[in-house]
Amino acid sequence: SQQGEEDPQALSIQEGENATMNCSYKTSINNLQWYRQNSGRGLVHLILIRSNEREKHSGRLRVTLDTSKKSSSLLITASRAADTASYFCATGATSYGKLTFGQGTILTVHP
Amino acid sequence: SQTIHQWPATLVQPVGSPLSLECTVEGTSNPNLYWYRQAAGRGLQLLFYSVGIGQISSEVPQNLSASRPQDRQFILSSKKLLLSDSGFYLCAWSPPYRNSPLHFGNGTRLTVT
Secondary structure (H helix, E strand, O other), X not given: OOOOEXXXXXXXXXXXXXXXXXXXXXXXXXXXXXEEEOOOOOEEEEEEEEOOOOEEEEOOEEEEEEOOOOXXXXXXXXXXXXXXXXXXXXXXXXXOOOEEEOOOEEEEEEO | OOEEEEEOOEEEEOOOOOEEEEEEEEOXXXXXXXXXXXXXXXXXXXXXXXXXXXXXXXXXXXXXEEEEEEOOEEEEEEOOOOHHHXXXXXXXXXXXXXXXXXXXXOOEEEEEO
16 A cells, blocks of 8 residues: 655646645654656655654755654755656655655646 | 666566566665566555565565575566556665665566557
């Protein structure tokens, strides 16, 4: 069963705008990760936030985690056409490296 | 640096035929290895994971099996493919400790006809 659920399922924006994607999960976690997937390719790890962290930055990416609400958000600032991809959240629980992925958000950035 | 190789990139197989997908990792030792399946470009389903040679855990009962004959080699197999086995298969590795990211191969697009 899927643990993480992303919202929205699809997002279409103009270049330069910010993109926000949300993820909700159901059970306790050790960490939450965000991945990006270009069409027909493997997933690329973007950022990992541990359960005792509330916010993390990496370049134009900002991730927040609210364990009381069991939710996370990924913000991409000043988006570019090259950011067009599917974005997935994944939660890690107690087992080594095992992640449960959500259904993903399809982001389209128009030039 | 670490790299992961997965092949073939695409595969078309008839129903009832066998399957063997191979994945190898370079530049690291004792990785955790994973096979995921992705349907229709959406969420990933964990099929198998391995924390060491010969140690395979199955997440979903199905028509598939996995083996790890060497430390950095992970193989996904089937004796007889079903139409429902079609999908995008992704191999991944992670360091052998918690809170570590997964590193994915480029995937194999399997179509069972």
